[in-house]
Amino acid sequence: NNTVVIGRKHVINYCVTHFVCLFSCHKLQESLLSSNSGYSNYRGILNWCVVMLVLSNARLVLENLIKYGILVDPIQIISLFLKDPYSWPALCLIIGMISVHYVSLHLATVYCDLYVICLVCKFWGVFSGCVSVGGVMALGVFTVLFLKLYSYRDVNKWCRESRRAKARTLSRSHSCPSVHKANGTAGYTHVNYPGNLTHRDIYYFIFVPTLCYELNFPRSPRIRKRFLLRRLLEMLFLMQLMIGLIQQWMVPTIQNSMKPFQDMDLSRIVERLLKLAVPNHFIWLIFFYWYFHSSMNFVAELMQFGDREFYRDWWNSETIPYFWSNWNIPVHKWCLRHFYKPMLVKGVNKFTAQLAVFFMSAFFHEYLVSVPLKMFRLWAFLGMMAQIPLAYFVGRFLRGNYGNAAVWMSLIIGQPIAVLMYFHDYYVLRCVL
Amino acid sequence: NNTVVIGRKHVINYCVTHFVCLFSCHKLQESLLSSNSGYSNYRGILNWCVVMLVLSNARLVLENLIKYGILVDPIQIISLFLKDPYSWPALCLIIGMISVHYVSLHLATVYCDLYVICLVCKFWGVFSGCVSVGGVMALGVFTVLFLKLYSYRDVNKWCRESRRAKARTLSRSHSCPSVHKANGTAGYTHVNYPGNLTHRDIYYFIFVPTLCYELNFPRSPRIRKRFLLRRLLEMLFLMQLMIGLIQQWMVPTIQNSMKPFQDMDLSRIVERLLKLAVPNHFIWLIFFYWYFHSSMNFVAELMQFGDREFYRDWWNSETIPYFWSNWNIPVHKWCLRHFYKPMLVKGVNKFTAQLAVFFMSAFFHEYLVSVPLKMFRLWAFLGMMAQIPLAYFVGRFLRGNYGNAAVWMSLIIGQPIAVLMYFHDYYVLRCVL
Numbered sequence: 001n002n003t004v005v006i007g008r009k010h011v012i013n014y015c016v017t018h019f020v021c022l023f024s025c026h027k028l029q030e031s032l033l034s035s036n037s038g039y040s041n042y043r044g045i046l047n048w049c050v051v052m053l054v055l056s057n058a059r060l061v062l063e064n065l066i067k068y069g070i071l072v073d074p075i076q077i078i079s080l081f082l083k084d085p086y087s088w089p090a091l092c093l094i095i096g097m098i099s100v101h102y103v104s105l106h107l108a109t110v111y112c113d114l115y116v117i118c119l120v121c122k123f124w125g126v127f128s129g130c131v132s133v134g135g136v137m138a139l140g141v142f143t144v145l146f147l148k149l150y151s152y153r154d155v156n157k158w159c160r161e162s163r164r165a166k167a168r169t170l171s172r173s174h175s176c177p178s179v180h181k182a183n184g185t186a187g188y189t190h191v192n193y194p195g196n197l198t199h200r201d202i203y204y205f206i207f208v209p210t211l212c213y214e215l216n217f218p219r220s221p222r223i224r225k226r227f228l229l230r231r232l233l234e235m236l237f238l239m240q241l242m243i244g245l246i247q248q249w250m251v252p253t254i255q256n257s258m259k260p261f262q263d264m265d266l267s268r269i270v271e272r273l274l275k276l277a278v279p280n281h282f283i284w285l286i287f288f289y290w291y292f293h294s295s296m297n298f299v300a301e302l303m304q305f306g307d308r309e310f311y312r313d314w315w316n317s318e319t320i321p322y323f324w325s326n327w328n329i330p331v332h333k334w335c336l337r338h339f340y341k342p343m344l345v346k347g348v349n350k351f352t353a354q355l356a357v358f359f360m361s362a363f364f365h366e367y368l369v370s371v372p373l374k375m376f377r378l379w380a381f382l383g384m385m386a387q388i389p390l391a392y393f394v395g396r397f398l399r400g401n402y403g404n405a406a407v408w409m410s411l412i413i414g415q416p417i418a419v420l421m422y423f424h425d426y427y428v429l430r431c432v433l
Numbered sequence: 434n435n436t437v438v439i440g441r442k443h444v445i446n447y448c449v450t451h452f453v454c455l456f457s458c459h460k461l462q463e464s465l466l467s468s469n470s471g472y473s474n475y476r477g478i479l480n481w482c483v484v485m486l487v488l489s490n491a492r493l494v495l496e497n498l499i500k501y502g503i504l505v506d507p508i509q510i511i512s513l514f515l516k517d518p519y520s521w522p523a524l525c526l527i528i529g530m531i532s533v534h535y536v537s538l539h540l541a542t543v544y545c546d547l548y549v550i551c552l553v554c555k556f557w558g559v560f561s562g563c564v565s566v567g568g569v570m571a572l573g574v575f576t577v578l579f580l581k582l583y584s585y586r587d588v589n590k591w592c593r594e595s596r597r598a599k600a601r602t603l604s605r606s607h608s609c610p611s612v613h614k615a616n617g618t619a620g621y622t623h624v625n626y627p628g629n630l631t632h633r634d635i636y637y638f639i640f641v642p643t644l645c646y647e648l649n650f651p652r653s654p655r656i657r658k659r660f661l662l663r664r665l666l667e668m669l670f671l672m673q674l675m676i677g678l679i680q681q682w683m684v685p686t687i688q689n690s691m692k693p694f695q696d697m698d699l700s701r702i703v704e705r706l707l708k709l710a711v712p713n714h715f716i717w718l719i720f721f722y723w724y725f726h727s728s729m730n731f732v733a734e735l736m737q738f739g740d741r742e743f744y745r746d747w748w749n750s751e752t753i754p755y756f757w758s759n760w761n762i763p764v765h766k767w768c769l770r771h772f773y774k775p776m777l778v779k780g781v782n783k784f785t786a787q788l789a790v791f792f793m794s795a796f797f798h799e800y801l802v803s804v805p806l807k808m809f810r811l812w813a814f815l816g817m818m819a820q821i822p823l824a825y826f827v828g829r830f831l832r833g834n835y836g837n838a839a840v841w842m843s844l845i846i847g848q849p850i851a852v853l854m855y856f857h858d859y860y861v862l863r864c865v866l
Contacts, residue, residue, distance in 0.1 A: 024647060024649070025645050025647065025766055025770055026643065026645070026647055026650055026651050026739070026740035027651055027739070027740055027742075028651040028652075028653065028739035028740065029739075029740060029741055029742050030741050031725075031726055031729075031730055031741040031742065031743055031744070032742075032744065032745065032746060033722070033726050034726075034730070034741070039746070041746060041749060042748065042749075043749050043837075044746075044748035044749040044750070044837050044841070045748065046479055046482070046834075047834055047837045047838045047841055048748070048841050049479070049482035049483060049486055050482060050838065051838050051841040051842050051845060052486055052711075052714075052845070053482055053485055053486060053489075055707055055710060055711075055842075055845060055846070056486075056489050056490075056707075056711065057489075058707060059704060059707035059708055059710075062700060062703060062704045062707065063704050063708075065700070066700055066701060066704060210459065212458050212459070214458065214459055217459055218459050218460055218461040219461075220461070267495060267498070267499055268499060270495060271492060271495045271496050271499060274488055274489075274491060274492035274495065275492055275496075277488060277492075278485070278488075278489065281485075289466070292464075293464055293466050293467075296464075297464055297467070306459070306460070306461035306462075307459035307460055307461065307462060308462055308463050308464040308467070309460075309462050309464065310464055311464070311465065312465065313465060313472070313474060313477075315475065315477035315478065315481070316474060316475075316476050316477040317477070333458055337458055401479075401480055404476075404477050404480040405480045405483065405484050408477070408480055408481050408484040409484050409488075412484060412485070412488060413488070
């Protein structure tokens with residue numbers, strides 16, 4: 001009986017001490033979101049952003065499917081290539097161009113400006129045809145070949161000048177040794193001018209994913225078969241994905257935005273623009289990965305080309321010039337080596353040379369869009385030119401993450417504006433004529 | 434003449450050396466996105482997420498404005514309060530409840546279970562009326578008062594038991610000194626039981642933003658006027674924003690989703706659900722900040738209540754239980770102190786006690802929704818119950834950021850499902866009757 005009483009007392013004592021410590025369940029403290037709490041761990045917000053983005057876009061995809069059904073049609077693209085009467089001349093032109101290279105090699109000692117002929121002949125070739133996927137592709141190939149040929153001519157010219165200068169120095173001093181650069185690639189014989197003037201060398205340069213000619217390219221030691229296969233599968237899958245997104249998402253959105261454009265209904269135009277911005281941006285991102293990572297790495301692996309720096313970390317760019325000099329390294333390298341630096345050597349000041357590079361880039365953007373569409377509207381040119389005041393504004397007023405956000409904003413918004421402008425003009429032109 | 438020749442040679446030499454170093458513009462390296470490049474700086478991606486979210490939602494806002502025009506009407510809400518014949522009885526009931534507290538104080542020594550009367554009377558009071566904003570608010574106030582009264586009764590009971598136990602111990606040993614807890618708040622006299630049984634004390638507890646009674650609350654040293662003003666402005670602005678978003682964004686979306694629900698068109702229901710999820714989630718986030726940060730801090734500052742921990746960092750929660758025990762600290766504290774721990778003391782095992790807390794929470798969720806809508810559909814109850822298997826799944830299979838993303842997902846998707854269910858049933862019920 002006594003033990004029971006003690007037990008009960010124990011229980012009561014336990015309860016009392018247990019609850020007495022609970023009496024004070026409050027203490028003096030600030031809320032986490034108050035500025036003077038010193039709290040700053042918002043790691044979860046990034047996950048929130050990602051979840052919100054995924055869900056928002058899942059809804060858009062579903063809405064699109066409900067509204068339009070499935071519009072993806074892989075056969076359409078293939079038939080576009082096969083049946084399009086203008087893609088065959090384009091192919092002929094590409095083959096013709098490669099023959100031009102053959103001639104240019106044989107005339108290499110004369111260095112006649114054959115590349116001007118290219119520019120004219122491709123212009124004529126595409127302009128005489130209609131708008132076609134083949135035309136756009138042929139024009140792209142021609143532009144690449146033009147830039148390559150220009151680089152080939154330049155480098156060979158420098159080599160010739162260098163040899164002459166050396167010969168002259170040697171004839172005076174008889175002491176200067178010729179310096180061979182060891183380019184770090186074992187297994188390949190080092191080539192000197194004019195030993196590089198062979199068919200094998202020029203065709204290797206044509207197919208390698210770079211625009212800058214070099215006598216001795218760095219070479220990768222072997223072809224990694226798994227790497228090659230993965231890049232190939234990426235290429236095929238992303239190609240299909242891009243075509244699917246364009247057919248399913250871009251085309252209906254653009255078609256729907258023609259009416260507000262004709263009515264000049266500003267708020268609806270802005271709404272359409274923002275609606276177009278999302279698929280356009282996704283397709284651009286996929287295109288970037290497809291072209292600059294998958295395709296270029298595939299070709300480079302196949303050719304055992306060692307330098308895989310086709311892009312740098314443009315996604316972190318905090319200024320507009322950083323973006324432009326890091327997202328397309330082959331073109332950036334070419335501009336630096338064959339356009340910007342020669343201008344500096346000729347005594348042009350830095351700022352003017354930079355502006356000139358921008359102008360040339362704007363010209364090629366306009367050229368690649370206007371010729372296949374057969375409309376000189378200058379929207380692409382103006383879009384590129386608008387980068388200059390934008391770059392000034394971002395560089396002057398925005399730093400760090402704000403600058404980065406501004407670069408992203410200009411990418412996401414800028415492109416669909418140009419796309420809508422061209423499609424609007426093209427649509428009006430075709431309807432009126 | 435000789436100097437000119439030297440000058441020309443200098444220029445040529447400069448050019449040659451300048452360009453010779455440019456000859457090798459390639460080096461052996463991997464692309465950044467290749468897995469073996471070792472690159473991992475994707476800081477820009479967070480900014481990309483934020484920009485994409487802002488732009489997507491800007492489009493949604495614009496689309497909504499074009500489609501519906503401006504639906505925001507602050508007068509409507511005020512008239513809803515003033516003209517609603519059922520919000521006046523609700524106000525009377527609130528005043529009545531406060532009188533009940535007065536009575537409960539006078540009967541404090543008897544501790545009769547007056548709070549059961551509250552629960553019944555508020556149930557009857559609201560159920561007899563129609564759906565109204567006043568009714569929902571009265572029910573919320575009643576629930577809070579019920580929980581406070583329960584805590585008040587419990588703490589006073591513990592105090593009485595503690596005094597009796599002490600008296601018994603003292604009568605035997607005559608040596609145990611009574612321990613006064615110094616609660617760290619200067620300028621306020623320390624109160625002991627039964628000195629706390631005053632009108633002033635009970636009304637202070639009723640208006641203070643906590644559910645757990647304590648004899649000596651921690652007090653803040655002074656009322657910061659700027660802090661108070663900022664919280665007040667936040668309260669007013671966010672209140673308007675919430676009402677505006679509901680009128681402009683939620684109501685049309687819900688109205689548009691009734692038809693797919695009636696047709697049982699699954700893909701459209703999912704699309705509507707995702708469309709509703711965005712405004713619902715934003716309103717919930719604003720509500721959280723408005724209620725748990727602005728309003729509670731405002732009241733606490735006014736009452737010089739020191740403990741401002743109304744929420745913890747639930748946005749970083751990687752498991753479902755972490756979220757539930759961190760987003761609403763007053764209720765969590767109450768559950769722990771007056772429901773979970775007493776159950777443990779009574780010998781209930783931990784898991785059963787946790788389940789019981791969840792059941793009670795689910796009951797109150799259902800109660801707060803069903804009574805004003807006058808429909809017992811159990812959707813809120815089931816929604817809360819679904820947290821248990823979800824918590825198991827997340828805790829078992831997902832870690833770190835994946836767990837966090839799953840918690841966000843359940844928040845963003847779970848709520849609109851319940852909202853749509855209730856509105857569907859309410860709509861069908863009103864249409865049929």
